[in-house]
Amino acid sequence: MPLEIVFPMTNEHELQLDLERQGVFLSTVNRFYNWGRRSSIWPMAFGLACCAIEMMAFGLSRYDVARFGAELFRASPRQADLMIVAGTVTKKMAPQVVRLYNQMAEPRYVISMGACATSGGPFRDGYNVLRGIDLLVPVDVYVPGCPPRPEALLHALITLQDQIDRQKLGRVRWYGQGAKPQTTDFPVPTFGAQGLEIDGHLVDPVGGLPLVSSYTAPEFGEMKSGRLEHPEIVRHFPIMDPSVELEHPLKARGMAPEIAADDLKRGEVGNAEA
Amino acid sequence: MPRLDAAELRERMARDLPGAVLEVVPLQVAAAPPHGPQPGAFMTSDTLVAPSRLVEAACYLRDLLGYAYLSDIAVVDYLADDLFELVYRFYHVEGGEGLTLKVRIPRDHPEVPSLTPAWPGANFHEREAFDLYGIVFVGHPFLRRIYMWDEFEGFPMRKDFPKQGDKYIGADE
Ligand code: SF4
Numbered sequence: 001m002p003l004e005i006v007f008p009m010t011n012e013h014e015l016q017l018d019l020e021r022q023g024v025f026l027s028t029v030n031r032f033y034n035w036g037r038r039s040s041i042w043p044m045a046f047g048l049a050c051c052a053i054e055m056m057a058f059g060l061s062r063y064d065v066a067r068f069g070a071e072l073f074r075a076s077p078r079q080a081d082l083m084i085v086a087g088t089v090t091k092k093m094a095p096q097v098v099r100l101y102n103q104m105a106e107p108r109y110v111i112s113m114g115a116c117a118t119s120g121g122p123f124r125d126g127y128n129v130l131r132g133i134d135l136l137v138p139v140d141v142y143v144p145g146c147p148p149r150p151e152a153l154l155h156a157l158i159t160l161q162d163q164i165d166r167q168k169l170g171r172v173r174w175y176g177q178g179a180k181p182q183t184t185d186f187p188v189p190t191f192g193a194q195g196l197e198i199d200g201h202l203v204d205p206v207g208g209l210p211l212v213s214s215y216t217a218p219e220f221g222e223m224k225s226g227r228l229e230h231p232e233i234v235r236h237f238p239i240m241d242p243s244v245e246l247e248h249p250l251k252a253r254g255m256a257p258e259i260a261a262d263d264l265k266r267g268e269v270g271n272a273e274a
Numbered sequence: 275m276p277r278l279d280a281a282e283l284r285e286r287m288a289r290d291l292p293g294a295v296l297e298v299v300p301l302q303v304a305a306a307p308p309h310g311p312q313p314g315a316f317m318t319s320d321t322l323v324a325p326s327r328l329v330e331a332a333c334y335l336r337d338l339l340g341y342a343y344l345s346d347i348a349v350v351d352y353l354a355d356d357l358f359e360l361v362y363r364f365y366h367v368e369g370g371e372g373l374t375l376k377v378r379i380p381r382d383h384p385e386v387p388s389l390t391p392a393w394p395g396a397n398f399h400e401r402e403a404f405d406l407y408g409i410v411f412v413g414h415p416f417l418r419r420i421y422m423w424d425e426f427e428g429f430p431m432r433k434d435f436p437k438q439g440d441k442y443i444g445a446d447e
Binding site: 092127128191192193194195205206 | 338349421422428
């Protein structure tokens with residue numbers, strides 16, 4: 001009986017796995033190279049806030065990230081492949097985070113762990129917290145949660161390994177080839193009178209909305225998205241603005257309608273014009 | 275364990291440091307809403323001292339009463355009353371409840387004598403209050419920012435500090 005091999009037309013990677021299961025070992029440079037990288041991701045020992053506690057649990061015996069080949073936390077960015085941004089990135093720390101990222105050897109990956117690193121989290125409306133590390137460096141995997149459980153971080157690592165498996169050697173940005181060559185360092189913000197600056201321009205004012213767009217995920221090109229965070233909305237916060245009526249700490253008029261509509265606690269809030 | 279409550283401290287200080295203790299004027303902060311946590315005027319029995327007598331009062335607490343640990347200096351911005359209230363909390367190292375000294379200073383001229391020369395542990399607390407609220411501690415040996423970067427202008431914990439971009443984005447509004 002002839003052996004019938006069905007080639008699923010999904011992609012090269014699936015095809016290879018399928019062949020392997022049937023005893024045919026085929027490889028490509030891509031596959032071999034990706035296998036090497038995905039099997040020994042060395043994270044940088046770098047924690048910023050409470051999320052770092054969960055990251056330690058993820059590295060230690062109970063959750064044991066060694067099962068996935070990423071147990072070697074390195075204390076130097078020069079020896080690390082993966083930066084787990086574990087915690088609140090304050091504006092004061094942001095330049096150091098970018099500097100460390102720039103110092104990591106390529107290929108390098110970023111996991112944004114927790115609500116804080118992803119968006120500013122509970123401190124988003126504060127004056128001192130960067131609203132998402134993706135404003136400054138591209139992020140491969142985002143982990144939601146405050147803090148995410150170690151399992152969630154393991155899942156993020158597995159997701160990252162999956163993404164590495166799909167990378168094409170000739171198209172990753174760090175070899176200066178393809179659609180998104182990256183030949184220079186990511187700009188490191190500097191401290192200015194009103195907030196973080198890049199090349200002398202204010203990019204993230206203290207107490208204000210960021211004036212730069214975030215980097216998109218690798219699936220979407222890892223480029224600046226060009227979309228500012230709600231440039232058109234002027235938000236009112238009752239404590240700052242005497243013109244806003246304050247009926248109740250959670251019930252102020254003049255909240256941006258999008259925020260009001262999204263927020264279960266502020267169901268009955270009207271908008272500024274109303 | 276020392277047992278001295280706020281009212282007692284007030285009495286003793288009024289007796290031992292004549293002129294230092296001020297009468298507490300109720301603040302005009304907006305009345306709490308009926309369903310809020312604390313209806314009625316907000317007043318505590320803590321000792322309000324004259325800013326010029328602060329160092330003396332603190333040393334009295336430390337040297338005579340033994341409250342040697344200055345736990346923190348909090349600043350409250352009473353925007354409606356146009357004043358800052360500095361809250362110094364002291365603890366006795368043997369335990370027991372803490373005691374509080376309060377100082378009120380005008381918002382437009384926020385100056386208060388520094389405790390640091392007499393009490394080195396106040397150093398970082400005072401720098402923090404300077405950094406975030408712009409309180410000037412006269413006589414502090416090294417009054418510069420501690421959390422924010424040196425280049426920064428403004429005092430972000432003040433209630434009139436703009437937030438959510440209303441200073442830099444949509445300034446016309
Ligand atoms: S996301 Fe939550 S747990 Fe993580 S650093 Fe922020 S506040 Fe802490």
